[in-house]
Amino acid sequence: MSQAPSYSIARHATNRGILEAIGNTPLVELRRIVPSGSARVIAKLESANPTGSMKDRIARAMVEAAAADGRLSPGGTVVEYTGGTTGISLALVSAALGYKAHFVSSDAFSEEKRQTMRAYGAEITTIPSDRKRITEQLIKSLIATAGELSRRPRHWWSDQLQNRDGEAGYLPLGEEMWRQSGERVDAFVHSVGTAHSIHGTAAALRRHNPRVRVVAVEPSESAVLSGRSTGAHQIEGIGIGFLPPLWRRDEVDEIETVSTPESKEMARRLAREEGIFAGTSSGGNIVVALRVASRLGPDATVGTIIVDSGLKYLSTDVFQT
DSSP states (O other): OOOOOOOOOOGGGGGOOGGGGSSOOOEEEOOSSSOTTSOEEEEEEGGGSTTSBTHHHHHHHHHHHHHHHTSSOTTOEEEEEOSSHHHHHHHHHHHHHTOEEEEEEETTSOHHHHHHHHHTTOEEEEEOOBTTBBOHHHHHHHHHHHHHHTTSTTEEEOOTTTOGGGGGGGHHHHHHHHHHTTSOOSEEEEEOSSSHHHHHHHHHHHHHOTTOEEEEEEEGGGOTTTTOOOOOBOOTTSOOSSOOTTOOGGGOSEEEEEOHHHHHHHHHHIIIIIOOOBOHHHHHHHHHHHHHHHHHOTTOEEEEEEOBBGGGGTTSSSSOO
């Protein structure tokens, strides 16, 4: 009689808390949507993080820094304004480290995001939007409400737009991309929300290749980084309608715009043609990455980021076609 195989699990494998699962995400190469003659296009699959988003990285960096220097007291409450993705990640980190959470969001963002924050134990204050559109006025209303909440006892406001601790969370992402790419990244394309992720990832890549071309992406309907007027769009997670306080234009080589319809259609194409289930900001990243890849030609490598999972957008019109 054959004997059943025995399996052993390394003892250290059971000592890893959930926060240790953040990072070291896969790198994938796009195969079917990249035209012939274009550069290789690679993307970090950040949907492989615990909450399905790259924002797990910034949330851990901000909370751990605040806890270390005493701004966030044991058992305190983390406060933030959020479209949902950062809030979900902060809710995860808060739950894992024993903190409470109170976030300010809006019906302009997907219902799944607010439901997920609540599932992690967060309290949500919802600010109504103008026809579910993301505007400068809406973002500033979220910020003001979070500021009011933060004045309560033992409440710490992570204030992502102003918090410099967050950028450090993305340095490992750039290091991972460089290593996993075979140490070849000629251009890096990424959308801008708070600007932490584009600056942190680019800084790590430039340690290895000082000539890497950094391309920022923003909504064409609200292209304030490009010097145009603020406006309304539906690309969740980016395009806040005003210059992010931590944005550093001198660290970016060029700025490209992408429309809401382009971003949504690319998100659908990624699922149907590449098997990559992603949100609208990821769609925008890929639209621009393909433009850059076409310009650079077949001997180059263009890196970008799949920001989060399409599971966060099932209640929106992105995948209801």
